[in-house]
Amino acid sequence: MTRVLVVDDEPALLRAVGAALKARDYDVATAATGQAAIDAIALTPPDVVVLDLGLPDIDGIVVCRRVREWSDVPIVVLSAEGSEARKVQALDEGADDYVTKPFSTAELLARIRVALRHRKDTPSPDDEAVLRVGDVVVDQARHSVEVAGNKVELTPKEFAFLALLARWPGRVLTHRTILQEVWGPEYGSESQYLRVYASQLRKKLDDDPAAPRLITEPGVGYRLVDPAAEPAG
């Protein structure tokens, strides 16, 4: 769940903002002082911080600066002061937004959503989902398989079977595990399927019985040999 840390010394405001956030299913933590806020952020980093500038111990802007030394957590500043200089200072010290009191709850929530959007992890293209086991290349993004440079056409179940083995190179996967991963959780004992598909895979992978890629572990399951791990084998 999304964690929000609300920092303010007025219990009334904490209660109001906290309730609004909880109603939206956020996980809310609170702090009443600057030091408590810094400790809380360090101990259990929230996804976003709502920070009142008027704290009894440390100036809110200093809290911003201190936190920014080691954390990029989004900070939404609340303040009764509308002073332009103060706004500029807070924003330049690392605050991501500045809301002047009195503010509307709906607006604060919207600005919190914006802050969270910024921290949203990018669905980066760097998750190279290409598995290589020996001369077998399984590209999970393209759902394509190559063996020794030659493209191999696999059916959906064949692909799922091979990809599963390729994710655990050299490791034995039990009949039960394979069935549940490929066929679904309700399967587990239909090992005839495995024999059929292992056979088809060996055929399509052009597997040489003298130097097999797909190994049967009798009574247990199957594995894909990993030349990188056991060059002697």
Next chain:
Amino acid sequence: MTRVLVVDDEPALLRAVGAALKARDYDVATAATGQAAIDAIALTPPDVVVLDLGLPDIDGIVVCRRVREWSDVPIVVLSAEGSEARKVQALDEGADDYVTKPFSTAELLARIRVALRHRKDTPSPDDEAVLRVGDVVVDQARHSVEVAGNKVELTPKEFAFLALLARWPGRVLTHRTILQEVWGPEYGSESQYLRVYASQLRKKLDDDPAAPRLITEPGVGYRLVDPAAEPAG
């Protein structure tokens, strides 16, 4: 140099904001209408956009939404309207900040700095408005598509489907992913839609079964072939 696009239909405001930005060594571009803004962002993507909501042609919030279809460029909204509902809507439609007129120049500049700070954090996803995959050209800003130089008319859903595939050239997008991106988060199992739209797209793209552009990955999803990535096919 850092590029800022300022969008407003009041010359006075353009001049004032433009001057303040230029004095800080920003590279300033301007647009007076929503359409001009969208075109400018597509043509020469700025590092941040300052967008007035009160435009003569398209509503500023719609501009936000349109731009967000393909770009993550930070948008700082300006508005004379202080209405809470409008603020929330703009922020939820993709605006990163909302400044109510009259505003202080210093504050606007500080908020622009914040927006730029965010931009740096996200290295650079693909903010390309025009996608090219083989001989298919998808202009996300104009919602137009060309195949081998010929314009193709697509319905909104057809366009969204194709643009999604074009954003991930060569990659398989699962049925579920496509449904959620094109139809909405509440969809996920209506794969009949996909068959209908894939069929229509193939027809409109004049797809040759012998050299298909739109590939079905049985049991998984669809992908657009990327000749640049796999010339061997």
Next chain:
DNA sequence: TCAAATATTGACGCGATCTTGACGACAACT
């Protein structure tokens, strides 16, 4: 409001894929 464009849903044929049963090979154990 009406007409056109678009989206949704149902029906159906086709082909690939999956499932199932049968059978022989092989090894371990009795």
Next chain:
DNA sequence: AGTTGTCGTCAAGATCGCGTCAATATTTGA
């Protein structure tokens, strides 16, 4: 040697997913 159980292989039938067309509902725009 016989028995038993697992494995590999094959092939026939059942099933499922896909593409396609068309009818209906809904939305959009004038």
